[in-house]
Amino acid sequence: MNSQTAFALPLLRPELPSPAGLKTWNNSDPALRYAVYRNNVTVSLIDALADTFPVVQQLVGEEFFRAMARVFAQAHPPQSRIMAFYGQGFARFISGFAPAASVPYLADVARLEMAYVCAYHAADATALDTAQLQAWLADPALLDGLTLVLHPSVHLIRAPQAIVSIWAAHQTDDEPQGWDADIPQNAFVFRSGQSVHVQAIANAAALFFASLLDGATLLRAADEMQACDPGFDLPGALAMLMRWQLLIGSHTGDTHHALSH
Amino acid sequence: MDTDLSPATRPLGAAASTLPLRAGVGLKPQHFQEILTTRPDIGFFEVHAENYLVPGGPFHHYLDLIREGYPLSIHGVGLSIGAEAPLDVQHLNSLQRLLDKYQPQSFSEHLAWSTHGPTFLNDLLPLPYNTATLRRVCDHIDQVQTHLQRRLLLENPATYVEFTASTWDEGDFISEVLRRTGCGLLLDVNNVFVSCVNHHRDAQEAIRALPLHAVGEIHLAGFAEQLDANGDPLLIDSHGAPVAQAVWNLYAFTLALTGAQPTLLERDNDIPAWPVLLAEARLAEQHLQTPAAPQALIRSQLADLVSA
Numbered sequence: 001m002n003s004q005t006a007f008a009l010p011l012l013r014p015e016l017p018s019p020a021g022l023k024t025w026n027n028s029d030p031a032l033r034y035a036v037y038r039n040n041v042t043v044s045l046i047d048a049l050a051d052t053f054p055v056v057q058q059l060v061g062e063e064f065f066r067a068m069a070r071v072f073a074q075a076h077p078p079q080s081r082i083m084a085f086y087g088q089g090f091a092r093f094i095s096g097f098a099p100a101a102s103v104p105y106l107a108d109v110a111r112l113e114m115a116y117v118c119a120y121h122a123a124d125a126t127a128l129d130t131a132q133l134q135a136w137l138a139d140p141a142l143l144d145g146l147t148l149v150l151h152p153s154v155h156l157i158r159a160p161q162a163i164v165s166i167w168a169a170h171q172t173d174d175e176p177q178g179w180d181a182d183i184p185q186n187a188f189v190f191r192s193g194q195s196v197h198v199q200a201i202a203n204a205a206a207l208f209f210a211s212l213l214d215g216a217t218l219l220r221a222a223d224e225m226q227a228c229d230p231g232f233d234l235p236g237a238l239a240m241l242m243r244w245q246l247l248i249g250s251h252t253g254d255t256h257h258a259l260s261h
Numbered sequence: 262m263d264t265d266l267s268p269a270t271r272p273l274g275a276a277a278s279t280l281p282l283r284a285g286v287g288l289k290p291q292h293f294q295e296i297l298t299t300r301p302d303i304g305f306f307e308v309h310a311e312n313y314l315v316p317g318g319p320f321h322h323y324l325d326l327i328r329e330g331y332p333l334s335i336h337g338v339g340l341s342i343g344a345e346a347p348l349d350v351q352h353l354n355s356l357q358r359l360l361d362k363y364q365p366q367s368f369s370e371h372l373a374w375s376t377h378g379p380t381f382l383n384d385l386l387p388l389p390y391n392t393a394t395l396r397r398v399c400d401h402i403d404q405v406q407t408h409l410q411r412r413l414l415l416e417n418p419a420t421y422v423e424f425t426a427s428t429w430d431e432g433d434f435i436s437e438v439l440r441r442t443g444c445g446l447l448l449d450v451n452n453v454f455v456s457c458v459n460h461h462r463d464a465q466e467a468i469r470a471l472p473l474h475a476v477g478e479i480h481l482a483g484f485a486e487q488l489d490a491n492g493d494p495l496l497i498d499s500h501g502a503p504v505a506q507a508v509w510n511l512y513a514f515t516l517a518l519t520g521a522q523p524t525l526l527e528r529d530n531d532i533p534a535w536p537v538l539l540a541e542a543r544l545a546e547q548h549l550q551t552p553a554a555p556q557a558l559i560r561s562q563l564a565d566l567v568s569a
Binding site: 012022040045079194 | 349376381386421493
């Protein structure tokens with residue numbers, strides 16, 4: 001074992017003794033000083049998770065959250081030096097974390113909060129020109145193969161419970177109002193300008209956006225939606241993407257048009 | 262011959278830092294708006310490189326705007342120069358793109374390591390000072406400076422333990438790293454103070470043992486206080502409190518030796534309202550404007566000769 005392995009391993013494994021080869025000026029037990037590093041590493045990871053998942057923390061309380069985050073951090077320390085995205089696996093971890101099983105929507109709220117952070121830091125991209133899009137929509141030859149590219153900040157989370165209402169209830173300093181958790185909700189998360197938005201959208205719109213994100217052509221995505229929900233509001237869904245400047249490119253047949261910087 | 266040298270492509274012989282000889286503050290997202298609205302008179306801002314290695318969004322939006330009005334220092338916390346493993350070339354490439362984009366007046370990193378295998382430990386971990394670590398650190402700094410085509414400032418660490426494998430004093434080790442690599446020194450006065458209390462050394466002697474001719478920036482920060490297993494004080498470099506009076510005193514002692522230096526107030530935890538940080542920067546500027554004793558460094562060196 002090399003010396004840094006010996007120093008690194010006990011940092012996140014409290015059951016291991018502190019490494020050999022440490023000394024102190026007053027011959028005090030170096031384990032207590034090494035514990036500063038253990039604490040720095042563990043607490044900094046817990047703090048990073050608390051920054052990214054504030055609603056999860058409010059839902060279970062700080063003490064429970066930090067205990068849960070400690071278990072996660074010790075088992076899944078960061079694999080990247082870019083800490084902004086630490087916690088990608090936290091939602092999955094929560095869904096298997098037995099002590100949190102009594103809060104069935106907790107993992108999906110975590111998924112939403114991670115999507116929020118990803119949307120916040122996602123690449124910037126310039127929206128398609130409205131006139132350009134209208135020209136494509138008006139040209140049957142182009143429309144057949146037209147796929148739309150959505151802004152890189154767009155995330156969609158489909159949940160069996162009311163995660164958007166739950167999330168929204170925790171966005172003010174006021175005591176969260178009650179919510180009916182048992183209504184399924186789709187969270188549509190995106191950044192427009194410098195602001196991240198979280199909106200609940202109807203099932204058909206969610207499926208439509210999911211098809212577009214998968215790269216389906218506009219016609220195919222719309223066809224599928226109208227087959228499953230004849231009331232699907234296609235113009236409304238497109239207008240929403242235009243209003244928030246979330247259409248950033250397109251493929252027409254084999255030609256790729258993208259505006260980004 | 263290259264005649265168009267932007268700050269990010271300065272030759273290795275150029276100064277490692279061209280920050281103004283004033284006080285700066287660590288830039289925090291919660292202060293973006295207020296800084297743009299109030300346009301405070303301040304020497305420079307410093308950001309942690311890794312916080313800005315994200316694709317886009319508000320961090321870049323606001324840093325772009327703030328960079329237009331202020332000099333910038335980019336301070337890396339993830340390069341892991343002291344690691345036994347090779348440097349991460351992808352990370353170096355990311356840093357290169359960031360430096361190209363923002364053209365900072367200074368780029369700095371730590372004499373520490375923070376990675377183990379694929380794991381990022383998110384802390385600045387200590388290394389023994391001996392011939393093997395000296396060679397490794399110098400090789401890594403050579404690689405960084407060649408890759409980034411600029412000199413870096415290396416920050417002295419705050420440490421809580423010492424190693425039986427160390428054969429060099431910290432000051433000698435850092436001096437030799439600077440001599441071999443040509444990098445500059447980011448002198449963290451709080452780190453000197455913290456390490457000196459923790460290892461029972463004289464802080465003024467520790468300052469004088471550092472290669473003060475190569476200082477390109479000074480860091481000031483607050484510490485937290487604990488006790489070790491014997492009940493002796495153990496200071497923690499917390500970046501979560503105002504600068505302690507003892508550190509202000511050591512800063513004044515340092516300035517008398519180095520002359521005015523770009524000085525950063527670091528606060529990364531329990532971040533207060535913007536005016537509180539600005540007031541602390543003003544305190545540092547008062548020190549910077551106090552005329553230092555002329556030729557203080559020479560006097561100090563002569564004193565060393567006499568006492569040797």
